[in-house]
Amino acid sequence: MTDPAPLTPTDLTGGPTRGVGEPGDQVRPGRRPRRDGEGPRDVKPxxxxxxxxxxxxxxxxxxxxxxxxxxxxxxxxxxxxxxxxxxxxxxxxxxxxxxxxxxxxxxxxxxxxxxxxxxxxxxxxxxxxxxxxxxxxxxxxxxxxxxxxxxxxxxxxxxxxxxxxxxxxxxxxxxxxGKPPEHKTKILGHPWSPESYEVRDFLARNLVPYRWYNVEDPDGKRLLAAAGKGPADVPVVVTTSGDAMSRPSLTDLANAVGLDTTPRGDFYDVVIVGSGPAGLGAAVYAASEGLKTVVLERSAAGGQAGQSSRIENYLGFPDGVAGAQLTDRARRQAVRLGAELLTARSVVGLKAKGPAREITFDDGETLLAHAVVLATGVSYRQLDAEGADALLGRGIYYGSASTEAAACADQHVVIVGGANSAGQAAVFFSTHAAQVTLVVRGDSLTKSMSSYLIEQVEARDNIEVRTCTQIEKVEGEEHLSAVTLFDKTTGQREVVDAEHLFVFIGAAPLTDWLDGEVVRDARGFVVTGPELLVEGRRPDGWDLPRDPYLLESSLPGVFVAGDARADSVKRVASAVGEGALAVTLVHRYLAEQ
The missing domain is CATH 3.40.50.2300 (Response regulator)
Known part of the structure; x- marks a missing residue:
């Protein structure tokens, strides 16, 4: 051994330390983790x-x-x-x-x-x-x-x-x-944990690459130990910079993986609430036309359309397009044109603030704008079956939940619903599962499902359609294990084994937070334009010398596009068109101010 030479103080990441060593040499505990974006990472073994x-x-x-x-x-x-x-x-x-x-x-x-x-x-x-x-x-x-x-x-x-x-x-x-290095966000959790599913679904829908680790498996246990966490801490999210977060909120998670959650300004020309096809359509046109635009999204861009495995009736895609791919293109287009897109931000209030419109977030923060476009979309109605609430996220899911596709391999999957979303899911999961049962309350698929989807469903040998049938009861200990089907025609009940059940029933508008601020119909959809006029009279509180514009709500300057609007056509193309039209009406409204 030769004598050591004088050395330069550094730590593991190349910063100063109180120890001694050559570059990348001496380490000490308690050093600040390197954050993403702090320069190139040395990934040598x-x-x-x-x-x-x-x-x-x-x-x-x-x-x-x-x-x-x-x-x-x-x-x-x-x-x-x-x-x-x-x-x-x-x-x-x-x-x-x-x-x-x-x-x-x-x-x-x-x-x-x-x-x-x-x-x-x-x-x-x-x-x-x-x-x-x-x-x-x-x-x-x-x-x-x-x-x-x-x-x-x-x-x-x-x-x-x-x-x-x-x-x-x-x-x-x-x-x-050895294994190759893997620089992805890691999720450590239980496969049948609702909290773990929420984290996985959030990252997947926001197109954040991640690797899932079951903490019951050796690799999951090893990483959990490396993070200094225990079973009670899961789900644990380990970012690419090595930070371990235990049971993070969606906002904290969004910040950790680089998604925007904080507006760059405090006043905008237009605030768009929701980033489904209608919201993204509005964002593209508003930003391209020079309006200072921000889009607020509580979960992930795309809405229900973004969860569709394949959309085959959208103009310009003769071979069909995955919902996530279509909406990601729209998201990137809106951002490129200058729109801000904030994720994991829930809006809980809207009111007039003089000539401006004020949006309130669930954390109490507010945002002001000249105009607002409501594109909140709809959510699937809750499954009215005994035991369903207890198994949510543990075998029962609302929407496509494509993150569960691998777990459905060679399994029996039950899908509830008779519209396009249910049909798309049935076709998608039929490529993974051994059997798919499509449970339809009505007596036929033709009432609410497009003919091209019906043909695809009928062409799959492993898809069984059960019309005039409903889910009466679900059972399971740690996760779903059995489903009771009730045939309304025969009055017979049948218990079938199933570990995965996906729900696509009805459409509940996400408008509860608007109660008292704008006129809604009996089902909660926002009423707009001529429908607001009762015997020729304008709605109470309307203070402009004109009737409401076609997509304008009972609060001037607040427009509605897409599925949340009363009597809207529940199709992607119509939602995009309404988003574009809403921006045209926003321009008219701004010209009046």
């Missing part, structure tokens, strides 16, 4: 050395860098606990540890104990123990306890003969069996 003697530690790191610095990042630590902290951070960031070199005779945690703990975190890393001539018993213990690949005798001068051949052999073995 790590060679980690642990020795409590600073001079030996520096010498080991220096000799390793001379040979391996081009392809590997050499990191050193002087205690086993510090080294384990390094490993946890590397694992959470999706990076790799290739080789561990640990001195045997260290206080508090010796080399064997360290390697034994490290095995749980990085089982594929190759392990070597550094020992003195007299420590043959340590070598035997290391072989028996932690299955070390090699043990090295100190000193190893010259390294070309006594160190590098050993490391070369370990690295060759590791590269043969």
């Amino acid at each position: 790590v060679i980690l050395t642990v020795d409590d003697d600073p001079s030996v530690s520096r010498a080991v790191a220096r000799d390793l860098r001379r040979r391996y610095a081009e392809d590997y990042r050499v990191v050193r630590a002087e205690t086993g606990s510090d080294a384990l902290d390094v490993i946890r951070e590397v694992v959470l960031r999706g990076e790799q540890v290739a080789v561990l070199l640990a001195d045997y005779r260290m206080p508090q945690m010796n080399g064997v104990e360290f390697l034994e703990s490290a095995m749980d975190l990085v089982p594929q890393a190759r392990r070597a123990l550094l020992t003195a001539y007299a420590d043959t018993s340590a070598a035997i213990a290391a072989i028996n306890v932690v299955d070390v690949d090699h043990y090295l005798l100190k000193p190893w001068e010259p390294p070309e003969e006594k160190l590098y051949p050993v490391i070369d052999d370990m690295l060759t073995s590791w590269k043969r069996d």
Whole structure:
């Protein structure tokens, strides 16, 4: 071993530290995690050395860098606990540890104990123990306890003969069996947990790449331990920068993965509430025409259309298009043209504020605009079946829930509904499941499903259509296991085994928060335009010398587009058209101010 040379203070990520070492060398606990966007990440695999003697530690790191610095990042630590902290951070960031070199005779945690703990975190890393001539018993213990690949005798001068051949052999073995690095957001949770499903669905619908880990599996347990969390903390979300978040709110999650949640301004020409086809259509036209525009979305862009596995009757797509693909194109188009899109923001209030219109968020914050376009869409009605509420997110889902497709492989899937969304889901899941049962309350699909979808449903041998039937009861302990079907024609009941049930029934407008502010019909849909006139009289509180515009609500300057509007046509193309028309009417309204 040669004497160490003067070194530069740095930590694992290249910032200053109170320890000493070469760049990327010395580490210390408690360092600030590097955030996404703070510069390029060094993704070289790590060679980690642990020795409590600073001079030996520096010498080991220096000799390793001379040979391996081009392809590997050499990191050193002087205690086993510090080294384990390094490993946890590397694992959470999706990076790799290739080789561990640990001195045997260290206080508090010796080399064997360290390697034994490290095995749980990085089982594929190759392990070597550094020992003195007299420590043959340590070598035997290391072989028996932690299955070390090699043990090295100190000193190893010259390294070309006594160190590098050993490391070369370990690295060759590791590269043969190692896994590639994975820089994705990680979700650690239970497969039948509603909270875990909500996180997975939110990221999937916002097109954020992630990797799912079941905490009951070895890899999930390993990552949960690396994050310093336990079963009670799940779901745990580990960001690409290595931050571990336990049971995050959707707003915190959105911020962590880089989605926008905070408006850049406090006053806009137009605020659009909802980012389904109507909201995105309005955003594209408003932004392209120079209006300062912000879109507010509580979950993910696309609405129900974004969850459709395939839309085949939208103009310009002769081969059909996935709902997520169509709405993502619209989202990117709106953003490119200058619209802001805020995610995970729930709107709970709307009122006139002089000539402006004020939007209130669920956290109490407010936003002002000259005009508002309501494009909140609809949600599926709740399934009226015994036991359904208790199994929500544990086998029962509202909407397509494409994140569950892999789990449906070779299973029996039940789909409730008779309109296009249900038909699209039936066709989609039939490519994964062994059998799909489509439960329809009416006596025929022709009343509410497009003919092209009916033909596709009938062409699938593993889709069974049960008309005049409803779900009466669902059962299951940790997750759904059985469904009771009631045939209204025969009066017979049948219990069928099923682990997945997807609900597409009815349409409940998301307008409860508008109660008292705008006129709604008996079902909650917002009434607009000429329909607001009763015997030629304008609605109460209307203070303009004209009748409401076609898509204008009873509150001047507030327009409605898409499914939330009373008597609207529930189709993607009509929603986009109404969004565009709403912007034209916004221009007319602004010209009056």
